[in-house]
Amino acid sequence: MSNPLPVSFYERPTVQVAREILGARLVCDLNGERITGIITEAEAYVGETDLGCHAKAGRTKRTEGMYGPAGRAYIYFTYGMHWMLCVVTEVEGFPAAVLIRAVEVEEGWSVVRQRRGNVKSKDLTNGPAKLTQAFGLDIHQHKLDLTKKTSQLWIEPAETILDENVTIGQRVGLYSVPEPWKSMPWRFLVNR
DNA sequence: AGCACGATTAACT
DNA sequence: GTTAATCGTGCTC
Numbered sequence: 001m002s003n004p005l006p007v008s009f010y011e012r013p014t015v016q017v018a019r020e021i022l023g024a025r026l027v028c029d030l031n032g033e034r035i036t037g038i039i040t041e042a043e044a045y046v047g048e049t050d051l052g053c054h055a056k057a058g059r060t061k062r063t064e065g066m067y068g069p070a071g072r073a074y075i076y077f078t079y080g081m082h083w084m085l086c087v088v089t090e091v092e093g094f095p096a097a098v099l100i101r102a103v104e105v106e107e108g109w110s111v112v113r114q115r116r117g118n119v120k121s122k123d124l125t126n127g128p129a130k131l132t133q134a135f136g137l138d139i140h141q142h143k144l145d146l147t148k149k150t151s152q153l154w155i156e157p158a159e160t161i162l163d164e165n166v167t168i169g170q171r172v173g174l175y176s177v178p179e180p181w182k183s184m185p186w187r188f189l190v191n192r
Numbered sequence: 193a194g195c196a197c198g199a200t201t202a203a204c205t
Numbered sequence: 206g207t208t209a210a211t212c213g214t215g216c217t218c
Contacts, residue, residue: 054199076199076214077212077214078198078199080212081201082201171199173198176198
């Protein structure tokens, strides 16, 4: 057991946070059910000028969480059926966040299995909407402080991932986003 | 008040 | 590889 990653970890360039959050442990403690997993994939979304980022629309009810203090959860709904989990980064007032795209389950396997149904074990949490479903996250966890264990959800340091084990690529699913944003190498994933 | 769209997934062929 | 499912959000009228 270690202390959660501090606010200072998140108050740095978003792309750097996305790279360094790989190997950290996502801990969820809802209703006494403890679920943990190692983060294996993350993407950076940086500011109003990044047309792949929700903040391109400016400060709205939906995006205001991204303008808040670093280290908070930014959870939103998309495709009419999926919740996504992000962590707010950089200084308060600058809209940026890291999208958690995949984790590797450690504890709470039985609960995850129950929620995710009878899928192959590799498919349990290898997508952004899959992991929120597996961890039972939705709008109720929006804006939770992920730097405190008193929250139901936090992130703590765990494994160190070497550069040679990290694949860098462009972000996924930004079909209608114009260049150069569409091709920014802001996706980081741990080699399997 | 109404509408187009989407940081996805699962179930097809 | 293709596509339907499904609804909160933000923009337009």
